[in-house]
Amino acid sequence: MRIPYLLLSIVCVLFLVIDIRLYYLLLKRCASKVPARIQLGFAILCYAVMIVALCMPRRDGSDAQLLSVMWMLFALLSVYVSKGVFVIVDGIASLPRLCHKARWRWLTLTGGILSVLIFLLIWWGALINRFRVDVREVEVEIPDLPAAFDGYRMVQFSDLHTGTYGTDTTFVSYLVDRINALDGDVILFTGDIVNRRTEELLPFVDILGRLDAPDGVYSILGNHDYGDYSDWPSEEAKQQNLLDLHRLQRSMGWRLLLNEHEAVYHDGDSIMMVGVENVGDPPFATYGSLADAYPELSDRNVKILLSHNPAHWQMDIERSDTSNIALTLAGHTHAMQIEAFGISPAAFRYRYWGGLYKSADKRRQLYVNIGAGTVGMPMRLGATPEITVITLRKAGK
Numbered sequence: 001m002r003i004p005y006l007l008l009s010i011v012c013v014l015f016l017v018i019d020i021r022l023y024y025l026l027l028k029r030c031a032s033k034v035p036a037r038i039q040l041g042f043a044i045l046c047y048a049v050m051i052v053a054l055c056m057p058r059r060d061g062s063d064a065q066l067l068s069v070m071w072m073l074f075a076l077l078s079v080y081v082s083k084g085v086f087v088i089v090d091g092i093a094s095l096p097r098l099c100h101k102a103r104w105r106w107l108t109l110t111g112g113i114l115s116v117l118i119f120l121l122i123w124w125g126a127l128i129n130r131f132r133v134d135v136r137e138v139e140v141e142i143p144d145l146p147a148a149f150d151g152y153r154m155v156q157f158s159d160l161h162t163g164t165y166g167t168d169t170t171f172v173s174y175l176v177d178r179i180n181a182l183d184g185d186v187i188l189f190t191g192d193i194v195n196r197r198t199e200e201l202l203p204f205v206d207i208l209g210r211l212d213a214p215d216g217v218y219s220i221l222g223n224h225d226y227g228d229y230s231d232w233p234s235e236e237a238k239q240q241n242l243l244d245l246h247r248l249q250r251s252m253g254w255r256l257l258l259n260e261h262e263a264v265y266h267d268g269d270s271i272m273m274v275g276v277e278n279v280g281d282p283p284f285a286t287y288g289s290l291a292d293a294y295p296e297l298s299d300r301n302v303k304i305l306l307s308h309n310p311a312h313w314q315m316d317i318e319r320s321d322t323s324n325i326a327l328t329l330a331g332h333t334h335a336m337q338i339e340a341f342g343i344s345p346a347a348f349r350y351r352y353w354g355g356l357y358k359s360a361d362k363r364r365q366l367y368v369n370i371g372a373g374t375v376g377m378p379m380r381l382g383a384t385p386e387i388t389v390i391t392l393r394k395a396g397k
Contacts, residue, residue: 008054015050018083019043025090050076060231063163063200070164074126074377082119086111125337125379131171133178133372134384138356140365141395142326145302146269149392154304155184155213156388158331159192159222159371163200164378173207175372175385182389186215186264189254190331191222191278191308195375196230198245209252215264217254220275221245222308222332223284224375257306259292271302274325279316280309280332290316290323297323308332310352313366318359328366329390335370339382354383 019039026036053072056065089111093104157179165171179187194200201208211217225245232238249256257275264271276288290312294303303325307313310330317323333353336346346353357366372385 012050014084015046015080018080018087021087022083046076046079059196059229063166063197066163066196067166070376070378074379077377078119078122081122082115085118086115089114121381122379125381129382129384130337130374130378130380131174132384133175133387135178135182135387135389137389137391138367139391139393140327140356140367141393142302143363143395144300144326145392145394146266146271147394148266148269149271149302150394152186152266152271152392153182153184154186154188154329154390154392155179155182156188156190156329156367156369156390157372157386158190158308158369159334159373159375160189161192161195161224161371161373161375162204163195163197164374165204167203169203169207172204175387176207176210179387180210180212182387184213184389186273187211187213187217188273188304188306188329189217189219190306190329190369191220192224192331192371192373192375193219193222193249194245195224197227198241198248201245201248205248205252208254211252211254217252218262218273218275218306219249219254219256220306220308221256221258221277221287223278223280226278226285226287228285257293259289261294261303271304273306274303275306276312278308279312281311281315284309288312297325299324302326304329306330310350310366310368313364314351317364318366320364323364325364327390327392328364329369330366331369331371333368333370334375335383337374337377337380337383339370344383 023036023039026039027033030036049072053069056069058066058069090108093107093111097103157175160172162172227238227241232241246256255262257273259275259277261272261274264273272294274294276290276293278284279286279288279290288307290297305325305328307328307330309332313328313330317325317328333346333350335344335354336349338345339354344353352366352368354368354370359365367388367390369388370383370386372387374380
């Protein structure tokens with residue numbers, strides 16, 4: 001959980017401005033000083049919680065400590081977003097006073113109602129919506145698809161971030177049952193199975209080992225899987241953490257592709273499953289090599305590439321004349337865990353943040369799954385946990 005100091009400073013100043021404004025409004029508009037004193041006391045409590053949260057270890061602390069920090073900061077966010085909305089709307093309602101007219105009291109009341117609704121919506125996203133799995137059915141046409149793979153069903157899920165659930169296996173067990181019920185020919189996981197450390201996966205190994213499909217389960221690593229978000233006593237300890245993650249995934253019966261490829265056969269035909277380690281845009285580290293994963297990228301074999309960060313497709317595949325990769329599957333963005341009517345703030349960070357995309361010449365396609373878990377803030381507003389069923393079709397039938 002990285003907290004940039006500049007952003008933190010800006011947030012603290014905004015919190016202070018909001019609290020000072022609310023204290024002033026309550027003093028001025030309430031006959032009693034009690035509401036203003038309650039606001040002051042509550043604000044002091046919030047700042048105390050913030051200080052405790054920021055002083056607790058995040059990179060080298062236990063999972064329980066990290067979860068505590070996450071929920072404390074989330075609670076503060078829910079309070080101050082709601083307060084901020086009221087202050088902004090009330091400020092607009094007070095504009096007529098610049099012309100020596102009465103404040104729009106109805107707008108102030110609207111701001112109060114809106115702030116309460118936003119507070120409830122944020123907690124709905126944390127307590128309910130982040131567990132409401134959405135199954136999305138997508139058909140992808142590929143011109144040279146072998147006949148035996150016409151109608152082939154691939155079930156993709158991504159960004160599980162098991163550490164966010166602690167030892168509570170309820171949601172992950174439900175997710176596994178939903179995936180198995182879809183009767184896919186193959187199951188594909190596109191990275192970020194943990195937040196910081198391999199030990200987060202331990203309570204979920206048996207459950208994830210229940211995933212079952214005729215052609216198995218293929219997986220890759222995401223940026224969170226390398227131990228980069230934790231402090232280690234030595235480089236050897238960090239490498240051992242990564243090797244333990246490899247071992248656990250294999251013990252679950254998953255085929256972890258580490259810059260590798262493997263042929264999947266059906267009735268004498270085949271397609272290639274290609275998996276790269278993480279390749280991303282800054283500040284995310286690059287560990288993967290597409291050339292190592294599949295040296296002859298220009299050959300005629302139909303290739304399904306698993307690459308965690310969709311920026312990799314944009315950088316190296318979308319406009320490439322030599323990379324004959326029919327379909328790339330990615331995750332990573334989470335749609336920033338906020339989406340409404342197909343709009344997400346993730347669009348300001350990623351050109352390709354969720355759904356199916358095609359290159360200009362239609363020869364290469366990308367599907368970005370918005371993930372099943374959460375990281376940072378434990379909520380999803382819209383952007384419900386996603387399982388994608390991708391059915392391959394031969395183009396031009």
